[in-house]
Amino acid sequence: MEITLILATLGTGSMVLKLSQKTALLIVLPFCFEVTFVTVLVNAQKALEAEYEREFKAKDELNLINAELRVMLEAGASLGMYHATRDQNFLERFRRCHADLQKLQKTLLSKSTLENELDVSEFNKGVQEVVTTFDRMEVLVNSGDRLDLMRSVFAGNALAGKISAMGNAILAKANSVNEAQRKNEAKLRTALDYVVLTGLFLNIVGVILMAVVFHKSTTGRLNVLWKNARNITSGLSLEPALTGNDEIAAIDNGLHQMAEALAAARDRELAFTENAVDVICAFDKSGQIQRINRASSNLFGYQAKDLLNTSIFDLVKPSERARSAELLLKATDREVTPFEVTMLRKDGAERIVQWALRWSGIERGFFAVFHDISEQKRTERLRQEVVAMVSHDLRSPLTAVDLSLSMLQAGSYGAIEDKAKMVLARSRESLGRLIAMINTLLDVEKLESGSIKLDYSTVSSKVLLDKAIDTVVALAESKGIGFTSTGSNTEIRCDAEKIISVIVNLLSNAIKFSPADSVISINVIQDLAFTKIDIKDQGRGVPAENKELIFERFKQSEKTDETQLKGSGLGLAICKAIVEAHNGDIGVTDNREGGSCFWFCLPI
Known part of the structure; x- marks a missing residue:
């Protein structure tokens, strides 16, 4: 009853134990039941064995009484035959029966039970009188006194009849006792069967009850954990939090905290991606767009919802689609540096976009950031044009001026004063520094643009x-x-x-x-x-x-x-x-x- 109450309490959840405590109960409860069951079974078995022992002793006593009666009759018959024939063999048989009768007396006295101890004692006294009569009759037979012999024979016959009646009474009483013992044995066997069947039934019920309670208090709660873990990965709502102070409730509480943290992180990520200037999107290996932020409307002229489930290659300039697909394929097994792709707006205008990709083996797709570098490219082209202009329209005239000044300084246009030569020298020095600076600037531009090839x-x-x-x-x-x-x-x-x-x-x-x-x-x-x-x-x-x-x-x-x-x-x-x-x-x-x-x- 107490075990059932404990299991019922566990099942209702009013007392949620820790896993170690539940494990201890799963071991202790069946152990206590089995000990009780085995104790009852052993006691019933001992009671049945005791009844069997009493029945065996009673049968043994009956066999001894029957043996005494048989030996007593055989002794009387042997003595009579000896008296009639004087054959020594009958005398020897009589004496053996006489000795056996005394042994049987002692054995019967040692094995008699309390229930029939008085009857057996009276029976043995009568047998002893018969033995004494047999001794006297043996003497009379050998002496030839017929009168005394006849009196002894009559007395012995009367005594034998009395002893036979006493033996029959004992046998009848013993049979009655044996019948009662057999009925008691039948009851004990029935009780033993009842104990075995009841124990088996309670064992089955206990196993089923513990399985149900364990399922409800542990397996069922573990299923909730599994569902919550799966819902976290799927971004779905979690099952209600489990109550209690056991390990499962603690893990479930951790899952709920994790879900809250992930939800907050997703909100921050969503706020970041939706407010980002660059286009942030996710697409699978074939290029099908799965997620994309609002910046797509600025870059491509399409709303984000209009681009979902479309191919990213539809936005790529046709002549560059093959190269883009090849770069995507390479990015699935190694890191790819950002690369430039010409993409098309909704109105057909071309934009130069830098792709930064990252392949996710878990998601089996790409996470990409598209950065519009069209203005940067236009600025680079303008800078290159300026460099070309400086190289052609500025450096060449300066070189010509330097050449003219050197000729003037050398006197090619006539003699000049020393003071003028000093001014020309300083001018040429300043002009040389300016030309050197222009050459250095051009070298930097060429190096950064990659137009200079390394030998x-x-x-x-x-x-x-x-x-x-x-x-x-x-x-x-x-x-x-x-x-x-x-x-x-x-x-x-x-x-x-x-x-x-x-x-x-x-x-x-x-x-x-x-x-x-x-x-x-x-x-x-x-x-x-x-x-x-x-x-x-x-x-x-x-x-x-x-x-x-x-x-x-x-x-x-x-x-x-x-x-x-x-x-x-x-x-x-x-x-x-x-x-x-x-x-x-x-x-x-x-x-x-x-x-x-x-x-x-x-x-x-």
Whole structure:
């Protein structure tokens, strides 16, 4: 009853136990039931065995009584035959029966039960009197006294009849007792069968009840967890939160918190994507659009809902669809750098769009950001036109002016005064700096636009450094600056002339900003993928806020450098463009001994 109440309480959920407690109950309850069942079964079995034992003892007593009566009759008959025939064999048989009768008496007394102990005792007394009579009759038979023998025979017959009656009474009583025992045994067997069947029934009911309760309190709750986990992945609403303080309720509470966090993240993502300037969309491997934000109306002229379930290739210029499909295929198994695609608006206008793709193996689709670079491309074209204009319409006239001034300075147009020559020299110097600046600017534009082709060759780092040092050694000696070179001599595949110009530029800057009589250190470091060249000076260093800016055009470390140290601010920009054209990297760090450490890396 208590077990049923516990299971009912668990099933209603009014008491939700932890999984460890439920597991303990699933073990303890069947164990207690089985112990109780086995105890009852053993007791019933013992009671039945006791009845069997009593019945066996009663039958044994009856057999002994019957044996005594049989032996007693056989003894009397043997004695009579001996009296009639004087055959010693009958006498020996009589004596054996006499001895057996005494043994049977002792055995019967030792095995008699409380129920028939008095009857057996009286019976044995009568048997003893018969034995005594048999002894007297044996003496009388041998003495030949017929009168006394006859009296003994009559007395023995009377006593034998009495004993026989007593034995029959005991047998009748024993049979009655045996009948009662058999009925009791039948009842005990029925009770044992009832115990077995009842235990089996209760066992089945208990298993079913525990299965139902376990299903309702555990399996059913686990199904709720599984549904909630599936709903989270599908973005659906979760089942109501489970109550209780068990582990399942704790996990379910965590799932609800996760769902709330994901919902908040989706809301933020939706707000971000819907308000983004760029088009953000998702489409499958075939290009079918699954999601797209509102920015599509600005870029393509279509509302987002109108583009759902359409092909992204419908928006691509027909001549570029094959290339776009090929790039999408490559993006499924490796990362693809952003690429440009010409796309069509609803009104037919073309827009140049940069695609940034990411393949999702789980979603089996692409996440893409479309950035409109049409204006940027137009600006680049304008800049290229300006560069072309500067190259043709500005540099050529300046070169012609410089040529005219050189001829005038040389006296080709007649003699001029010394003061005029000095003015012409200063003019030509300023004009030369202007032409050099224009050439440098044109070089930067060509490098950044990729219009300059690199002449790759394999050259050792020692050759590159020696040629660069030879170029600036005169400038270094004028300030008493020396060079030290350490590291390995490694082979580098690059455009040697352009890399030498990078090293020359970095060495020139190091000389320019280093104090007199200092040392510039050059170190070559090689690893598995790159060769790194460090150039360390002992100058004033570069402020942290300017370490990124100095590689931009017209940027210098300090404002005073523009006036105190002559320079256009384009040298490091050219170095950066050349190194990046080699798929390398360039930067600056602080030198631990003071000054700066300019470095660049080139792939091996």
